[in-house]
Amino acid sequence: MTRELAANTSSTVPLRMNIIGAGKLGRTLARLFKDTGLIHVGGIYNRNIESSQSALEFIGAGRVCRTIEQLSKQPAKLWMIATPDDVIHSCAEQLAELSAINWQKSIAFHGSGLKTSEVLAPLKKRGSRVASAHPAHSFANPKRSLNTFKSTVCTLEGDTPAIEGISTLFKAIGGQTTTITAEAKPLYHAATVMASNYLIALLSASETLLEKAGIEETLANAILSPLMRQSLDNGLSEGASNALTGPIARGDINTLRAHLIAIEQRAPGLRNTYTTLGAEALKLTQQKKALPEKEIAAMEKCLFED
Ligand SMILES: NC(=O)c1ccc[n+]([C@@H]2O[C@H](COP(=O)([O-])OP(=O)(O)OC[C@H]3O[C@@H](n4cnc5c(N)ncnc54)[C@H](OP(=O)(O)O)[C@@H]3O)[C@@H](O)[C@H]2O)c1
Structure with missing residues (x-):
């Protein structure tokens, strides 16, 4: 996956990424990733359909999924879970139950500063590499963040292949990446x-x-x-x-x-x-x-x- 991402820098075939929780952080990162040409935005699933629709408009790409099950029809190698911290694990559990998704060699990550990659264990059990990626940035205004994200330190934790893959992405949008142990996150x-x-x-x-x-x-x-x-x-x-x-x-x-x-x-x-x-x-x-x-x-x- 890391090699795929790295190779993609000079390739015309972007990797597909699905998003669960395209709120302030999710939609900003998705738009920045998309604009690099490295990522093709696939399914977007929020709790409310109107919220998914407004995320799609902000990102300028993707397909609204009305239910989490509909993400099964959007094959992807990258999965970003950018929901509130307290529902990341239950989203991972629900995704892991979707039998049509091939998780082998995929990367799933979330954006919480507190939670570790451990909350994505249900997806890891299905073969995904998992990570947490916390940008030290205040996403209060996504439109403004598109212009101010550059140089943000993004602190990564989790499986090495997942960290390497995500690091490539965050660097491509101007972020600086570093790693942290799970114990140090709180x-x-x-x-x-x-x-x-x-x-x-x-x-x-x-x-x-x-x-x-x-x-x-x-x-x-x-x-x-x-x-x-x-x-x-x-x-x-x-x-x-x-x-x-x-x-x-x-x-x-x-x-x-x-x-x-x-x-x-x-x-x-x-x-x-x-x-x-x-x-x-x-x-x-x-x-x-x-x-x-x-x-x-x-x-x-x-x-x-x-
Ligand atoms: N905001 C920041 O400055 C910031 C900075 C660093 C890290 N983070 C981290 O980023 C993550 C997201 O934070 P945020 O500020 O972007 O939150 P947010 O703006 O409230 O967005 C959360 C998104 O998750 C969706 N959602 C909520 N419950 C869901 C569920 N059960 N299933 C599917 N989607 C669900 C919401 O959908 P609806 O719109 O339909 O309710 C919304 O689109 C958190 O882990 C947070 O710690 C945030």
Whole structure:
């Protein structure tokens, strides 16, 4: 299969790929794969027919399957399961029961950052090579992702022939590929969730506090947009501890107290968010040894005991 994919780079005969779950990630990858000419999109199966139809329009190729059984009529060597994590295994079980499909030497993969290739065991038993492939990319807007996917790190895990085959594909769409062990996936995924999803949660928390302070939305955006971008740029280029500024880095304990009182009064639901992230900032300050331990201990007490 790897050789087939590699050979396909200079061949005019693309490999056929069926898709189960052409949502945000599924339809974006399918369109990018198709545009390389390496892949011919076969069957598309989503829960709702309208959703499959809109995926087909986005991808610009494929055939809508109304039921999972109809995929039997779409012979394919590549199978992408891009459903929500919790249904990947049951989709694999249903596919494995379809006796008309020849799984020998096929590759089946899913896009979950947490789940491993083990969830595709029903297909492996039928002869398929299996893998998980997680692009560290936020597919919130598939159209935008078509232009921003390039350079995305795609972390692969599973059977070696499957990894090799998928790696060829992800590289062809501009991705960088790396591998990971099954055991490391939960921590790896927690890290990407914090960096991506929780950054948005943090934005939302800051917006809430500005709203409570009576600052209207446009001004709030003008305040947060450069501030967050500068902080992120500094953190990524200088390292987290060098980039940290603010009351904790300076040891301004009275400022912390004032924040906690205001949050308690106007947005008590955000107190834990403030103190938990404060503890991480405190750890960075401690590592830098910029303040005496006594001041660190006093700030810790202020955050968690006072
Ligand atoms: N979104 C991201 O930024 C991102 C990034 C990296 C990895 N991932 C991974 O990519 C996978 C898909 O995530 P997503 O964000 O693309 O999800 P999504 O936009 O919600 O799309 C999920 C798709 O799966 C279909 N589906 C749901 N249940 C199904 C079932 N039982 N049988 C067949 N199809 C079913 C849905 O069909 P309907 O539309 O008909 O409901 C939908 O098309 C997940 O494993 C996720 O962890 C996502």
